[in-house]
Structures are given as C-alpha cells and as structure tokens.
Amino acid sequence: MLTILFDGVAYGMLLFILACGLTVTLGLMNFINLAHGAFAMAGGYVTVIMMNRYGISFYWCLPAAFIVAAFIGLILERTLYQWLYQAPHLDQVLFSIGLVFMAIAATDYFMGGQQQLINLPPELSGRMDVFGVGVGRYRLFTIILCAVLAVALQLILSKTRFGSRLRAAVDDRRVAMGLGINVPVVFALTFAFGSGLAGLGGAMGAEILGLDPNFPLKFMIYFLIVVSVGGTSTVSGPFLAALLLGIADVAGKYYVPAIGPFVIYALMIIMLIVRPNGLFARGGR
Amino acid sequence: MSVVQQETTVMANSSTASATSRAAKLMKRRSRIRFYEIIIWVVAIAAYFVLPSKMLILTEIAILALFAVSLDLVLGFAGIVSLGHTAFFGLGAYIAGLMALHYVAEPVTGLIVAGIAAGVLGLFTSFLILRGSDLTRLMTTLGIGLMMAEVANQMAWLTGGADGLSGFLPGPILGLFEFDLFGKTGYIYCLVVLFVGTMIMRRIAFSPFGMSLKAIKGNAMRAGMIAVPARKRIVIAYTIAAVFAGMAGALLTQTTSFVSPDVLAFHRSADVLLVLVIGGTGYLYGGIFGAILFTLVKDWLSVITPQYWMFYIGLLLVILVLIGRDRLARWVEYLPERFSKKEDGR
Numbered sequence: 001m002l003t004i005l006f007d008g009v010a011y012g013m014l015l016f017i018l019a020c021g022l023t024v025t026l027g028l029m030n031f032i033n034l035a036h037g038a039f040a041m042a043g044g045y046v047t048v049i050m051m052n053r054y055g056i057s058f059y060w061c062l063p064a065a066f067i068v069a070a071f072i073g074l075i076l077e078r079t080l081y082q083w084l085y086q087a088p089h090l091d092q093v094l095f096s097i098g099l100v101f102m103a104i105a106a107t108d109y110f111m112g113g114q115q116q117l118i119n120l121p122p123e124l125s126g127r128m129d130v131f132g133v134g135v136g137r138y139r140l141f142t143i144i145l146c147a148v149l150a151v152a153l154q155l156i157l158s159k160t161r162f163g164s165r166l167r168a169a170v171d172d173r174r175v176a177m178g179l180g181i182n183v184p185v186v187f188a189l190t191f192a193f194g195s196g197l198a199g200l201g202g203a204m205g206a207e208i209l210g211l212d213p214n215f216p217l218k219f220m221i222y223f224l225i226v227v228s229v230g231g232t233s234t235v236s237g238p239f240l241a242a243l244l245l246g247i248a249d250v251a252g253k254y255y256v257p258a259i260g261p262f263v264i265y266a267l268m269i270i271m272l273i274v275r276p277n278g279l280f281a282r283g284g285r
Numbered sequence: 286m287s288v289v290q291q292e293t294t295v296m297a298n299s300s301t302a303s304a305t306s307r308a309a310k311l312m313k314r315r316s317r318i319r320f321y322e323i324i325i326w327v328v329a330i331a332a333y334f335v336l337p338s339k340m341l342i343l344t345e346i347a348i349l350a351l352f353a354v355s356l357d358l359v360l361g362f363a364g365i366v367s368l369g370h371t372a373f374f375g376l377g378a379y380i381a382g383l384m385a386l387h388y389v390a391e392p393v394t395g396l397i398v399a400g401i402a403a404g405v406l407g408l409f410t411s412f413l414i415l416r417g418s419d420l421t422r423l424m425t426t427l428g429i430g431l432m433m434a435e436v437a438n439q440m441a442w443l444t445g446g447a448d449g450l451s452g453f454l455p456g457p458i459l460g461l462f463e464f465d466l467f468g469k470t471g472y473i474y475c476l477v478v479l480f481v482g483t484m485i486m487r488r489i490a491f492s493p494f495g496m497s498l499k500a501i502k503g504n505a506m507r508a509g510m511i512a513v514p515a516r517k518r519i520v521i522a523y524t525i526a527a528v529f530a531g532m533a534g535a536l537l538t539q540t541t542s543f544v545s546p547d548v549l550a551f552h553r554s555a556d557v558l559l560v561l562v563i564g565g566t567g568y569l570y571g572g573i574f575g576a577i578l579f580t581l582v583k584d585w586l587s588v589i590t591p592q593y594w595m596f597y598i599g600l601l602l603v604i605l606v607l608i609g610r611d612r613l614a615r616w617v618e619y620l621p622e623r624f625s626k627k628e629d630g631r
Contacts, residue, residue, distance in 0.1 A: 089419040090366050091606045094562055097555045098602025105596030217551060221431060228424050265432045272421050
C-alpha cells in the first residue's frame with residue numbers, strides 16, 4: 001500500500017517535471033504544443049546514446065539531456081514556433097502534431113523501433129527498506145531531485161527578476177513590451193527552459209516510463225491532463241495535479257488493471273466538465 | 286393613426302420583405318451547385334471505367350472523403366477542433382463488423398445500424414464539448430477517442446482485442462449486388478454512400494442552420510445575442526457528423542471484411558485533420574479533394590519509404606501550417622463560380 005503510494009508519488013513527480021514546461025507554453029503563452037513529448041524523448045535518447053555507446057556516467061547524462069533538449073527547443077522556437085503564437089489553435093495543433101510525427105519517424109530511423117534500456121549506476125538500482133516500506137532507490141532519487149526542481153522553479157518564478165518579467169509578459173504582452181521587457185527573448189528562454197526540463201524528465205523517466213519512438217504520443221495525453229487539470233496560473237497547481245495523476249495511475253494499474261487507463265481518462269473528462277479552467281483555477285479568465 | 290406613422294409602417298414592412306427576399310437570394314446563391322461539384326462526381330464515376338485496377342485505392346479515398354466531410358461539418362462549420370473524431374469512425378467500424386459477424390450480413394443494414402450507434406455516442410459526448418475553451422474541447426475529444434480505443438482493446442471477448450475482428454463476409458448489397466474480388470462493387474457502394482452523405486450534409490451546411498453554425502464559429506456570444514441557440518446547434522451538428530463518421534467506419538469494415546484496433550488509433554484523427562487542411566475547411570468538398578490528394582501522396586510515400594512515410598506526413602503538416610493553410614485552401618475559389626448563369630437574379 002505505502003509502496004504503491006511511494007511509486008505513485010515518484011511517477012507523479014516525474015510527470016510534473018515532464019509537463020511543467022508545457023504549463024508555460026500552453027497556459028502562459030497560449031500555444032497548444034502537442035509536441036512537448038518530443039523534447040522529452042530527445043532527452044531520453046541523449047541519455048541512452050551517451051550511456052550505452054560512450055559509457056558516460058548517468059549523472060553527467062542528466063544535465064546533458066537538459067542542455068540538448070533546451071538547445072533543440074531554443075532553435076525550434078526561434079525558427080518555427082514564434083510564427084505561430086498568434087495563429088488559430090487549429091494551426092498550432094496541426095503544426096505540433098506534424099512535429100510529433102517527424103520526431104517519431106526520425107527516431108525510428110536513427111535508433112530503431114525497439115524499447116531502449118539504460119543501466120542505472122549500482123547505487124541507484126534495487127530497493128531498500130525504510131521503516132518496513134520497500135522503497136526503490138531510483139524512485140527515491142527521482143522524488144528528491146524533482147522536489148528540489150519544483151521548489152527551485154517556484155522560487156525562480158516568484159522571486160527572481162526573470163520570473164517577474166515572465167509573469168508580466170504573460171499577463172499582458174503589450175504592456176510588458178511597453179515597459180521595455182524584451183518579450184520574445186523572455187518567451188524563447190522560457191520555452192528553451194521548459195524543453196530542457198522535459199528533456200531532463202525524459203532522461204530520468206527512461207527507466208520508469210520506458211522509452212521508444214512512440215513516447216511523445218503515448219504520454220501526450222498525460223502531459224495535457226496535468227496542465228489542464230492543474231490549471232496554468234501557478235506552479236503548485238500542475239504539481240498537485242501531477243501527483244494526483246501519478247498516484248491514481250499507479251494505484252489504478254495495480255488494483256484494477258483491466259480498466260486502469262480508463263479511470264484516468266474518465267476522471268479527466270469529468271474534471272474538465274466540472275472545472276473547465278482547471279482544478280485550482282483562480283476564477284475569472 | 287397619423288399618416289406619417291402609417292407610412293413608416295408600410296416602409297418597415299416593405300423593407301422587411303425585401304430583406305427576406307435578399308436573404309433568400311443569398312441562401313440560394315450560396316447553395317447553388319458549383320461547377321467543380323459536377324466535375325468531381327463525373328470524375329468519380331469515370332474512374333470506375335478508366336481505372337479498373339485501382340479500385341481498392343479509390344474505395345479508400347471514398348471512405349476517407351466521407352470521414353473528412355463529416356469532420357468538416359464539426360470543424361469548418363461549427364468551429365470545434367476535434368482530435369477524437371475516430372471514436373465515431375471506430376465505433377461504426379466495430380458495430381458493422383459485429384453486425385456482419387453475428388446478425389445480418391447485409392451491408393446496408395449494418396451501415397445504418399453503425400450510423401445510428403455512432404450518432405448516439407455523438408449525442409452523448411456532444412454535451413461534453415459545450416463548455417470550456419478550445420483546449421478543453423481538444424482534451425475532451427482526445428480523451429473520448431482514447432477511451433474508445435481502450436474499451437476496444439479491453440473488451441476482447443467482443444471485439445477480438447488486439448487481433449481485431451475477422452472471419453465475416455458481407456453479403457450482397459440489398460440482396461442484389463455481390464461483392465466481387467476486384468472491389469468494383471465495393472467502390473460503387475462507397476461512392477453511392479459518399480454521394481448521398483455529402484448531399485445530405487451539403488443540404489444541412491448550406492441551409493440557414495449551417496449559416497447559424499458559422500455564426501457560432503465566428504463568435505458564440507454574438508450568435509447568442511441574435512437568438513441562435515448555440516448549444517443546441519452544436520449538439521445537433523456534432524451528432525450528425527458522428528453519424529456519418531460512423532458510416533465511414535462501417536464502409537471500411539464492409540469493404541475490407543476486417544476490423545482492427547487501428548480504426549481507433551490516434552493517427553487517424555490526425556490524418557483526417559490533415560485531409561481537411563489540404564482540401565480546405567468550411568465548404569465540405571475540401572474533405573473530398575483532400576482525401577484524393579492525401580491518399581495519393583500517402584500511397585506514393587509508402588512506396589518510396591515504406592517505414593518512414595510518417596516523417597513526410599509530419600513535414601507536410603508543418604509546411605502547410607507555416608505557409609498558411611488559408612492561402613492554400615483558397616485555390617478552389619479560382620474555379621468557375623457558378624454552373625449556369627440563369628439563376629443569378631441580382
């Protein structure tokens with residue numbers, strides 16, 4: 001029971017790291033980016049290549065995954081995404097689905113369609129006993145890292161100058177530009193940062209979520225659930241939503257394996273009907 | 286009653302009358318049969334005689350076209366971005382398969398039952414898309430599509446799970462026309478259903494009802510202010526579209542004698558969106574033009590790169606969006622506007 005809860009929390013934390021970049025693009029920049037999972041996949045494959053081909057330590061792979069995914073995000077944002085911020089939602093959806101398809105086929109071409117495995121360093125594999133509860137070491141590592149990241153994100157967004165610029169740019173783009181904030185740069189950096197986080201999440205999730213070319217499609221719905229249920233006005237909303245989703249998904253798969261995924265989708269639809277603006281939305285909008 | 290007042294009443298009456306007649310003329314002009322419509326149906330029939338070896342791909346085009354036209358009713362007219370239109374397509378496909386397997390082998394019965402079943406699902410799910418923003422609708426439709434796929438996968442005793450349904454043969458259509466080996470009957474059958482379906486949807490789309498849908502798409506709040514019941518209209522349009530999507534699915538089952546969980550896969554929803562983007566939204570025939578182009582391109586790509594054609598489909602989507610799909614879809618306006626000039630009473 002507690003093990004399931006623990007696994008659920010780890011899973012949820014991972015989902016949060018994967019999805020929080022999407023919170024920014026989707027919620028704050030109002031861009032429906034279905035291709036977010038592709039950045040996560042990029043991070044995952046960077047890790048796989050570095051570890052399995054060149055034998056680089058797992059700990060070095062994580063920042064590398066972040067940097068590579070962020071770099072890809074930055075390039076794509078500057079070359080393609082920025083033209084579509086004002087486009088209708090249908091265009092954004094089509095565009096990002098196109099990107100997903102390209103990413104899937106390209107990955108399939110270069111890496112093959114099989115599931116990729118990574119070998120975790122020995123100190124992270126296996127389980128240990130904490131007060132009678134079986135705790136996977138890697139999951140504990142995930143939880144700690146993700147929690148640190150979540151706190152850091154919250155602090156960056158609320159305390160730093162960049163965070164306040166971002167919030168200003170999001171609240172009212174024109175006024176922010178009038179105040180001398182370079183909105184495109186802020187958006188580009190944020191997009192890159194969000195993509196980087198997704199890459200990091202993909203790298204860490206390669207062990208828990210699995211990694212194959214269909215990753216962006218398989219987890220697209222999860223990211224969207226986290227964002228739409230959590231709302232987009234805060235960091236804590238998606239965080240709680242991700243935790244709930246992680247626990248519900250793990251518990252659902254464990255207790256009622258036959259209808260596990262069904263429960264998640266049904267919950268999401270009900271949630272969207274009852275609270276169309278997210279579980280923790282602050283009214284208005 | 287003073288003379289002045291009388292005069293204004295008369296003038297008001299006459300201006301209402303002229304407005305009504307002008308509106309009627311506008312509706313008539315909008316719904317007039319265009320030149321390209323005749324061409325496309327003639328070409329479709331000619332293809333039967335000219336390309337006897339291409340029956341299977343022509344059938345595929347006809348099915349995809351019906352599916353896309355039904356989505357256009359939702360997307361191009363009601364303005365709802367749906368990522369879950371396959372839910373109806375897949376349901377129709379499974380219902381038709383189950384009908385043929387267990388009850389009636391006659392295809393038209395199966396087609397109608399599949400349409401009704403998909404329509405019922407459409408009616409129930411349409412209430413879910415009434416609220417919220419584009420994103421919420423997107424998520425809800427996507428969620429419904431995924432749920433249907435999950436149901437089909439889990440209810441293996443009914444749907445055959447991942448293996449799909451097979452081992453049934455559709456009987457002769459209406460007891461008269463046997464399906465032949467080369468798919469000739471199948472093509473004619475699909476073409477007739479496509480024609481009837483398109484004509485029905487055309488009648489709906491270019492009626493005042495269709496106009497009110499476009500008004501809702503343009504601005505739901507203003508549409509409400511001129512007394513257009515937006516919720517009711519969306520429910521009706523969504524249900525009708527679901528019926529025809531279900532029929533398209535049934536056609537696929539009946540012409541291939543096989544149903545796989547692939548009919549509910551996400552990429553189908555994306556494909557049909559792409560079809561509409563290629564052909565253009567908001568005038569129904571975009572679905573047909575798009576289906577022809579899309580199927581030919583896909584066929585050509587899958588010959589060149591059997592495994593990685595998805596990449597080029599994705600590339601096509603990205604390019605289409607970046608150069609602006611409006612610009613691309615406008616080509617149809619360069620075609621001759623009207624078939625005959627005699628109705629033009631302006």
